[in-house]
Amino acid sequence: MSGIIGKKIGMTSVFGAEGKYIPCTVILAGPCVVTQLRTKENDGYEAVQLAFEDKKDKHTPNAMKGHFKKTNTTPKRKVVEFREFPEQPALGSEVKVDLFVEGEYVNVVGTSKGKGFQGVVRRHHFSGVGGQTHGQHNRLRAPGSLGASSDPSRVLKGMRAAGHMGASRIKIQNLEVLKVVPEQNLLIIKGSVPGHNGSFVIVEK
Amino acid sequence: MDLVKIAQESFIQKRETPVFKAGDTVTVYYKIIEGNKERIQQYQGVVLQRKGSGLTETFTVRKISNGVGVERIFPTQSPKIDKIVVDKRGIVRRARIFYLRNISGKKARIEEKRS
Numbered sequence A: 001m002s003g004i005i006g007k008k009i010g011m012t013s014v015f016g017a018e019g020k021y022i023p024c025t026v027i028l029a030g031p032c033v034v035t036q037l038r039t040k041e042n043d044g045y046e047a048v049q050l051a052f053e054d055k056k057d058k059h060t061p062n063a064m065k066g067h068f069k070k071t072n073t074t075p076k077r078k079v080v081e082f083r084e085f086p087e088q089p090a091l092g093s094e095v096k097v098d099l100f101v102e103g104e105y106v107n108v109v110g111t112s113k114g115k116g117f118q119g120v121v122r123r124h125h126f127s128g129v130g131g132q133t134h135g136q137h138n139r140l141r142a143p144g145s146l147g148a149s150s151d152p153s154r155v156l157k158g159m160r161a162a163g164h165m166g167a168s169r170i171k172i173q174n175l176e177v178l179k180v181v182p183e184q185n186l187l188i189i190k191g192s193v194p195g196h197n198g199s200f201v202i203v204e205k
Numbered sequence B: 001m002d003l004v005k006i007a008q009e010s011f012i013q014k015r016e017t018p019v020f021k022a023g024d025t026v027t028v029y030y031k032i033i034e035g036n037k038e039r040i041q042q043y044q045g046v047v048l049q050r051k052g053s054g055l056t057e058t059f060t061v062r063k064i065s066n067g068v069g070v071e072r073i074f075p076t077q078s079p080k081i082d083k084i085v086v087d088k089r090g091i092v093r094r095a096r097i098f099y100l101r102n103i104s105g106k107k108a109r110i111e112e113k114r115s
Helices: A062-069 A120-124 B003-009 B098-102
Strands: A003-015 A021-029 A032-038 A047-054 A076-082 A105-111 A116-118 A163-165 A169-181 A186-190 A200-204 B025-034 B037-051 B058-065 B068-075 B081-088
Touching (some): A032 A062, A032 A076, A120 A163, B037 B098
Antiparallel strands (some): A047 A076
């Protein structure tokens, strides 16, 4: 799947054909540098490695400095591999936002906002305990029973419980590209995209 | 520069919106689609506030309809707005004149700006 690395800028809304608001996300997509081409002979698979957003030399480990030096680029913050580019880009060339066209559908991968330690009502949409009356007083949002008793004498694996929520890799599929602004490397996508403003996202074609 | 602003600008259709502010009396010509017919509805009242900027800017218009106060919020850049006509320019001391909701009759008059 070909794609590009970007940065979520923020959300806004635009007017659609019927004068209705369409919520949309602005993504600063690229330009990305091709830093390595994975080949079947060398690596066992074919892929294109893209790097996005400059960072300072002093924040780069020597190993990565050498890696970026091979293609004569400045050190980059985010490096991602993509498989199956429609036409293989040359090593050291730039992949820009004009990869996308208006009206096509893309998948966006990002790291969702962290929610911390959450109970089952928030995390798994349990309904909690129905009412506050009939003697019930302190377990409104409790998970209830975890399973049967002496058989199996344990909690089954995969039982939904309270725990850390969010901050995980999420892919949103089939988001429409509303507009491509090549001068500013902007991609305007219908709907929302996982993550905080300013976080990295991967836009897949 | 703010990239969200740039993104919005790529959608803005250039058109003339008159300069108006809170306290002005305006008539909004709003397109309404009924089935497959389109007609234009007029809505006249006092502007209570303007809010936001760019594509998402809105303004609130208040009028008294059959003795009941009615407020409508219009997106300034909405393609459904045919035109906005400023009927009267009022003199008010603040940018958001919500105090108008609590007064009625003679007290709710707004002094007109004479040029």
